[in-house]
Amino acid sequence: MLQSHQNNNLPMSQPTPPPHQVPKAILYWNPSSVWSTVPRLALLEKGYNESDVILKEVDISKGDNFSPSYLRINQHGTIPTLVVPVLETTSDDMETRYRSFKDTMSILTFLDSSRTSASNSHASPSSQARPAPTLSPATMEGKTLSDALTLSVHLSSADPNFLLLSARTSHELVLKEAGFPGRWIKMRQEALLRFTDLLEEGSQGRIFLQKKLDANSILFDIYYSPSGPETEARRKVFFAASQKAWSVGVVEVLKTLEEEMVGVYALGDQVSLADLHLIAWLARVVFLSQGGPTSAGLDALERQIAGHGAGGPTDQASLKVGPKVKAFWNSWIGRDSFKSVYVNGLH
Incomplete structure (x- = not known):
């Protein structure tokens, strides 16, 4: 049973458990x-x-x-x-x-x-x-490396959530509009409009949701606005940002992992906290590259970075995933925890 011993707690709306039943x-x-x-x-x-x-x-x-x-x-x-x-x-x-x-x-x-x-x-x-x-790392050196590696996959330059919605060409945008990314953006827009209207004008909650709505509206317009000079200009910027995320952001993360990881896992031969962040990020980018939980998944990632997964090749040279990242990936796809969480495929 997990319990917090700290007193800076948050009151929650939870049902009162029966007598002698400790809440979970x-x-x-x-x-x-x-x-x-x-x-x-x-x-x-x-x-x-x-x-x-x-x-x-x-x-x-x-x-x-x-x-x-x-x-x-x-x-x-x-x-x-x-x-x-x-x-x-x-x-x-x-x-x-x-x-x-x-x-x-x-x-x-x-x-x-x-x-x-x-x-x-x-x-x-x-x-x-x-x-x-x-x-948790046992040494200060280990913690410093763990924190740095964890931060690398949380940088906005290679944000896996942006990569999910990104499109580098008009062709890719059409494909994503017809798939989950397009449906997600549309349903998110509807939800934000609905929930914003429920909150009092000027309240902190409404101000927060309005900012989220404004941000989502930009994506909504890129995906769904009719073609025109303004829309096309906005899409051009979006395509460039998407290309940069893959050819620079993702590449830099992979290079960091290759240079900094100590062993088959981030800090050596044992799983650490950093590994859990790293494998979640790597599984997402392999999934977006149409790869699966096999060694060949990294081949799909190399093709995606090169631009072949976006409707045609680009000037970006093909990147070969390094031996450390390959060993890391192959170790994780064989772990029971990975197989359990990704039992229905990568995501």
């Missing part, structure tokens, strides 16, 4: 969310039992992460979010209060520290026998 942690996630993969992998790598954490899916395709009820949990409207009961409020004589962790880094730190090789799971006898390896 809740992970708000979505199976298609690249960063939701990170805590899912962590739970498996740490040996948490299925009954230790409640998985509550947030339908981001319908914009439910911007609903007033979800914004009370995470005011940024992002997923994943981990909500844990505060230990001091889990007795029968008081209302349980909760604390939320709103980003993958803080979620992983909490999950790693909440279950160690010396701790016991309260879920079932079977989970008590499962391993709970420490994923």
